[in-house]
Amino acid sequence: MNGAMRMTETNMSVECNAAADPTRWYAVRTRSRHEKLVARQLESQGIQNFLPVITKISNWSDRKKEVELPLFSGYAFVRLDHASGDRVRVLQTQGVVNFVGVQGAGIPIPDQEIENINTLLSSRVSYQERPYLHVGQRVRVTGGALDGVEGILAAENSDHSLVISVGLIQRSLSVRVAGYNVEPI
Structure with missing residues (x-):
């Protein structure tokens, strides 16, 4: 996603000494299109929150307008x-569905992951959203000479490969997929 990016100023202070501070970052799921309302309400309650937003140009029939959208809808x-x-x-809080985790209990997010998002948005470096892929997941190559090829994502010596298998004869081929667009199936 290219374009101007901005982080909401919602009591954001990522630097924290984990040994002295028992607070941790958690993700909460919100109702559709309630992210900003949730952030405002949490702020008014004095609860530290972070809602990363991006600014996009929205084309309506009669005009163009800059709108701020949540980075993670x-x-x-x-x-x-x-x-x-x-x-x-x-x-x-109105609009909060639950904590993200096992049975709504919430799983802490490492401070470094929140800091990484903050750094990326603050830097104004161009970026693109990508699907979250993990080793062992079934994926499909989109575009290029391997367009449409499906297989299992594997990692070999920090290179990502696609393993194509023929189950009946129990044989597999591995092809390096660095440089190809890969999507989850």
């Missing part, structure tokens, strides 16, 4: 001590 991030009462206050 349907999600916002909160920093809190999971054992504190803040967890309940977050869940009671």
Whole structure:
């Protein structure tokens, strides 16, 4: 996604000493198109939150307008001590569906991942969204000489490869897919 990017100023302070501070970052799932409302309400409750947004030009029939959209539609991030009462206050916030994790319990996000998002957006470097892929996942190559080829994503010596298998004879071929667009199936 190219274009201007901006992070909401919602009490964002990523630097934190984990040993002295029991608070951690968590992702919360929001109702559709409620991300900004959730961020404003959390801010008014004094709960530290982070809603990364991008600015895009929207073309309407009569005009063009810059609009701010959440970078991750349907999600916002909160920093809190999971054992504190803040967890309940977050869940009671209008527009919050639940914490992202096992049975809505919430799994902490490493500070470095939030810092990486913050750094990327602050730098104004051009970037593109990509599907989240992991080794062992079934994928399809889109474009190029291998367009339409499906297989399992594998990693060999930090190179990503596509393993194409013939199940009946239990034989496989591996092809390096660096430089190809790959999407999950």
